[in-house]
Amino acid sequence: MNRVRRRAVGGRLPVVLVLPALVGLAFLLVPLAGLLVRTPWGAVPGQLVRAEVGQALRLSLVCASLATVICLLLGVPLAWLLARSDLPGRGVLRALVTVPLVLPPVVGGVALLFVLGRRGLVGQYLDAWFGISLPFTTAGVVLAEAFVAMPFLVVSVEGALRAADPRYEEAAATLGASRWLIFRRVTLPTIAPGVVAGTVLCWARALGEFGATITFAGNFPGRTTTMPLAVYLALETDPDAAVVLSVVLLLVSVAVLVGLRDRWIGGAP
């Protein structure tokens, strides 16, 4: 009966849904196609060997990866706390964690500057006690990216945790496992796909991060000029270079996503 009904439903695709769906698809894909069409392919190798491009690309990859590591180390425990503990005010915390998700990145950058800047709430002590100054450094890039990207990881991992059956953790407890051991040997393997998905999202977000980075870390070639910043600057002086840089960024992101997908998610649809 189920099958019969499904076939009947499958018979007529409603125009009201199909039309906007196709428009949406075009809206997402046409700009990318346009970028590829507009690319001066002959100039690509020349651009790629340019020192600034290589530098920006390397900086982008390193910073996004470091930011992702920070997000994993802090974000997974945070997700666990939100999903599994009986902390009072968990709902409020959960809402607060998602604030950077909706916050304009520039605002995030400004906030970081006021807290970690040399005169900032925390920054003044970092400077006075340890001589550490974070703004306008590569470390600042990593921080800005982590700040913007972490909510993606937390939300994704928390979702996986809440979907995972907590009775497995109880079973582990009855076998004598401590909470830390349960987390490592039972919880983490169970939510691994969620963690991987969150990591990918987080990394992609960090790689593309622009607003918070330029506000908090500025634009110093070799130190803080990541690919998105380089693209934006090139657009003003050398549009062809901007296109090439964009395409490179696009290809790198797609390559990493595809690679992770095959390796970790087993090509799941």
Add this chain to the structure above:
Amino acid sequence: MTLRAHLRVTRDRFDLDLDLTIGRGEVVALLGPNGAGKTTTLRTLAGLLPLTDGHVRVGDRVWDEQPGTFLPAARRPIGVVFQDHLLFAHLSALDNVAFGLRARGTRRAEARTAARGWLERVGLLDLAHVKPRALSGGQAQRVALARALATGPQLLLLDEPLAALDAGTRLQVRAELGRHLREFDGHTLIVTHDPLDAMVLADRLVILERGRVVQRGTPADVARHPRTGYVADLVGLNLYRGTARGSTVDLDTGGTLTVVEPAAGPVHVAFPPTAVSLHPAPPGGSPRNTWRVTVTGVEQHARTTRVRLDGAPPVLADITTATLAELRLGPGDPLWAAVKATEIRTYPA
């Protein structure tokens, strides 16, 4: 060393109040309808749920004494077999069984050797490296049992251990489980809503309704003297041990029954009281199992009348009010009991 517990759990609209004693080597079955508090009882004993009031003591060790002492699950010497087994999907059968030993600090190699021994005892050594996903229901149940027993627990808790199995597997797994439980020298509590599981596996039954004990005793006692209509329906089962020779079974209580499914060796045979008909004279026709009985008691329950009869074997019969009137039963009356072979089920013991 005896487990003594007074369990009190109060939650909105639910209240459990249960005294429970389990001796060493004893198997107690907790029976009751859904929502009676069976799972809550199991969770308090496992340390997954603190008591509102009362205590759990094993020997002179206090596991839970409210207010004040609470030993969490990870620190209790227990083994739990969960209803749907809850085997860790990412670990092999061997690592599942070794998990408890590893968690309690045994070295990997040692834990694996011990786990291998347990898998061998449940007859699954050749599936040691298989992931739970690839195991059948019965195999998963055996791995779960091995995992629970591997740490050498003092208290073994089984939550509906056979409910997740299909009927065919169930018979065999039940018989095997019974064997392992007889070998286990700790305390065992089985939570089940299946009276047959309880009667075959347990030394003692505790029957729970809405958080209160309505009856306790040996399976035979409870079956012969059910105190409420619910218990009568629940354990209203004629159950015997015997030795099968093809389609005849010699019962330990005396008497012989003819069954449909041929078997060999020790078996349980069971049929419901409704399958028994009573006759003033030897009946003719199809029933092949007829024997002489005398009435020892008549009890009126909600919809039927239950007659207790002595004979070889002794038997319970549910009859309608009309039959009751017709037979004019009184204690000591001689009658003939008849059961169709098709109504009798046999289980390997």
